[in-house]
Amino acid sequence: MNLSIIIPLLNEEESIEELFNRIDVVCKQHQLSYDVWFVDDGSTDLSWSIIENLKVQHPQVHGIKFSKNYGKSQALHAAFEKAQGDVVITMDADLQDFPEEIPELYDMVTKEDYDIVSGWKKKRFDNVMTKNLPSKLFNGAARKLSGVHLHDFNCGLKAYKKRVVKSIDVYGDMHRYIPVLAANAGFKRITEKPVQHQARPYGTSKFGTERFIRGFLDLVTLWFVSRFGGRPMHFFGAAGTLMFIIGFLSALWLGISKLIDVSKGVYGHLIALNPWFYIALTMMILGTLLFVSGFLGEMIVRSKRDHKNYNVEEVI
Secondary structure: OOEEEEEEEOOOOOOHHHHHHHHHHHHHHOOOOEEEEEEEOOOOOOHHHHHHHHHHHOOOEEEEEEOOOOOHHHHHHHHHHHOOOOEEEEOOOOOOOOHHHHHHHHHHHHOOOOOEEEEEOOOOOOOHHHHHHHHHHHHHHHHHHHOOOOOOOOOOOEEEEHHHHOOOOOOOOHHHHHHHHHHHOOOOOEEEEEOOOOOOOOOOOOOOOHHHHHHHHHHHHHHHHHHHOOOHHHHHHHHHHHHHHHHHHHHHHHHHHHHHHHHOOOOOOOHHHOHHHHHHHHHHHHHHHHHHHHHHHHHHHOOOOOOOOOOEEEEO
16 A cells, blocks of 8 residues: 555544545545544544445444544554555645655655655644744744754654654654654655645534644654663763762762861861761762662663553544
C-alpha cells in the first residue's frame, strides 16, 4: 500500500465526510493506493457515527475510538501502530489542511528520499494576536532549542516514511515535536514544504493559547531528555557529586578552623553558629539526593516503557 493517512479529530462532524471525499478524489487521480485512519479522540457529537457510515461504504476507511479525550499525541500513537502504508501522512480534520497537497508530499518522501516532510503554513488565516504571533515566537524557540530547523512545528500536515513512525514513541503532548523525536532517533533527512492554509470553515478551534505554554514546557523537557534521557546519571550524578564535594569541603574547612582556634586556646565559637555550617550541610544533603535521583533514573531508563496511557473503546 502506498499511503496511510491518519486524521485525529474531536467533534468534527461537519467536516469528516467532505475531507474524506477530497482525499479519495486526489488519491484516485494520482493512482495511489491508500487507507484512512480516523481517530476519534472522545468526540461527543456524531463524528463516530459518520466514520462508521464511511466504513460501510468505503473499505479503505478505518476508525479508532477513544473512550474519552486523551489528546492528539495518544491519537497519533494509536494510529501509528496500525498504519501499514509505505508513507504515512497526518493531517487535521478541520479542513484547514488541503488533501491536494498529498501527492507532492508523497513524492518528496519516495522520490527525494526524505524521512519526514513537514508542512509549513507560510500564509496563515488565523487570529494574529492569539495564534500567529505566539506561533512565531514558539517556533523560533523550538528551532533554537531543538536544532531542527522547521518554520512550523505545529502544522498537522506531515509525511513520514513508515519506519519513522514505527521507531518513535509519541507521548504526552509531544505530537508537535515528532520531527525532533525522529531526529533524536537518527532520522536526519527532515525538510519542510510550504502548504496551503485556510480559515476553519466549520466549528471552532479545540486548542487555546495555553497550548503554547504547554508546548514550551514540553520543548524544555524534550531538550533535556534528548541530551540526558539515556544517561540521567551524567546530569544528576555530576551535579550531585559537585554539590556534595563543595558541601564536604566547606564542612572540612569549618572543622579545621575550629581545631586551629582550639590549638590557639580560642574557645566559645560554635560551628553551628556559622552560616556556612548550614550551607555545607544543605549542599551535602542535596548532592546526595541528586546522586540518588541519577541512579534511580538509570534504573528507570533500563526498564522498557511498554504501557499505553489511553484506552481504545472500538476499532473498525
